[in-house]
Amino acid sequence: MRSTFHSLETSKRALFVQSTALNTLGHNIANASTEGYSRQRVNMTAARPLAFPGLTRPNTPGQIGQGVEYVSVTRVRDNYLDLQYRRENQQLGMWDVHDQAIKAIEKIVNEPSDSGLSKVMDKFWNSLEVLNRDPALLSARIDLIGSATNMAETLKHMSASLDTLEADAASNIQAKLVQANSLIESISQVNGIIRRIELVGDNANDYRDQRDVMMDQLSRLVDVQFSEDANGMMNVFSGGAQVVTGETPTALTLADVDNLTGGEIAGYKKSVEEVQTIRNQLNAMMDTLINGAVDVTLPNGYVTANDITAQNDVTLEDGTTITAGAVIPAGSRIASSVTITVNGFNGLHQLGYTMSDPAENGLPFFTTTDGSGTFSIGNIQVNPAIAADTSKIAAAGKYEVNGSGDSITIKGNGDIALALTSLRDKKFNFPLSLTTLSSGTTDDYFRAMVGDLGTRANNATRNYTNQLNLVDGVNMRRQSVSGVSLDEEMSDMIRFQHAYNAAARNMTMVDEMLDRVINQMGVVGR
């Protein structure tokens, strides 16, 4: 036997459930543009009908509906897409930073341009050619010192810019670690909230969204692997270490940075490596040019100031022949062509004679500002003694002894200047510890270096674009599943509103029925 007020209860349930659905719908609309929000659905089900086993069975045909109930409010979300998103997002973070850094390096290398290193080096070699054209010309000497100083300063500027870039990357690693650790802590806190909410059987929809947004942000910074435990808590691993264990966060430290395989922090680590590669390559180029062993031929002979050995048999002006490898005593006037192994630009310059009287051997043309024996782009400078006195440029390879026993440089002799210009076309061996480019002229080497940088820059840009497309694609699919569609919500709104109105009408109808029974029944003949 059903209750008199059965239909009233059914209508009331319908009113409650439909208004709940309308509330949730309002929640969806309000969050239509919220980042990471997943649309929520009220899952309705028909209430248990009469009669249900266990209830007293009335003596009437059964299964009278008791209206509607909602069993849960859930968010619409595909966890597999989250997995994909975070997997691609960590690579995107890494390539984004890497791409930015390598573009900054390209700016520092500044090629092609009218003020880049290759133009500056062209100018340097050309001023040696000018010196060879007129070895005693003061303006040629000043030009050489100017262009050499310019080259040293360009290199120093590059060095300083690379240092800044490297320091920036290193400090960004620190800043991003702080950011990642704060996310890790927040995720473990939200884990606790979700556990307590879901323990009592509710769905922590909005907290889950919040946690997913933080996971997305974390995956941009570091690589993440994650799994959810039975209590709905997310366990997160990063760089092989567990950083979130239920409600317990474990902060990442600088020591963990080397293990990271993705995210912006790994990108900064790679940027530092890129800067070091470029700096090493440039250092190798300059140290080899200035110090590297190379065979130089002086085609028109040479007058020795010290004992040297030559690579070929040489003939002196007095007709004596000295075989290759034998010591040529100081003061010998070599008339034939002579090939000598020298230590780079400096070694060759030291063979020459200055313009001063009496003749002096050339000084090292370049020196280091820090006194180190190894040249780098940070410490190279034109020897201050030469910069202060143009006559210290040793362009001549010959001197003669005058009547009073003084050595006088032959001013118009440009044999050493000529040999210095020839260094431009000499193949040097570059140290393999610093660079993969093994042998070639300095011009070749620098071009190869720039080409190498370009290839890596291209690679970084391509990877970044690819990742961006992948992440965009996954995000699109995620939006397709979880995003709020206003049109859909509008049509649902009409649906729920109508249902609500109809339930109210039903209640009115029951009210009228009861009115009929209570107030108007049994009054016949009144």
Next chain:
Amino acid sequence: MRVTGMMQSTQMLRNLRNTNAGIVNWQNQLATGQKIHRPGDDPVGIGYQMRYDTELARSDEFLENARTGTGWLNTMDSNLQQATEVLQRAKVLTQQALNGTTPEDARKQVASEILQLKEQMVAIANSSYDGRYMFNGQKTDVQPYSSATAATDETDTGMYYLNVSPFVTVPVSITGEQIFGASGSPDNVFLALDEIYNNLIANDVTALSGGLTKIDAAADRISLNLAEVGARTNRFELVENRLLDEQVGLKQLRAQVADVDMPEALIQLQTRENIMQASLATGARIMQVSLIDFIR
């Protein structure tokens, strides 16, 4: 596929971003006329571009060398021409003096002119180019001849060379003794002039006639050197022409690698402009439409 409002705007923004990136790129190419702005634009091409730039800069220097060589040799040429004229005049004067009818004091007058001619010859031998003595080998800062001891002055045997390509070095200078005769040798031009002068003062006609052959020998030697100077001038001029041709070639090659193909770039830019306008127009139309507009 379920489409949400967020998807529409995300997609539209992404497409606009891509189109704008393309527009910026082509606009930059058109504005600069250059294809390569950073190594990543064309890692291989930039190597070529840098090589051609370097070769061009270097070629300018070699061109300057060739022009210096030509200038030096032209000066040498006119100096040697003058020397030849001096010797011709000396020969004419000597021949006059040799004439038996010439009186003794006229020979003395001739002698003083010969002395002037010798001074002139010393001045020629001491001539300089760009402040450098031309006929003293590599001792360009030392005056090779003094008029008192010109006949026995020694000049430096060093040579002045200029580079005209990375591996080609061309000699420019000819040392004084090669032109004016070895120091102290009988056919040294200064010695010959000294002898003629002395013989004229001494009025020794027999000895004087010997001077005539020495002048001829000296003039022959100078002519030979003139021919050498001419040959070298030709060589430098050829080099200059070759360098200029090379530069044209290099500039062409550089243009192929580095210069923007204007029609291509303009069409690409125009295409992207059209795409942007279309995507803006459709985006603006579609994003406005909503169910809200149709329900009351």
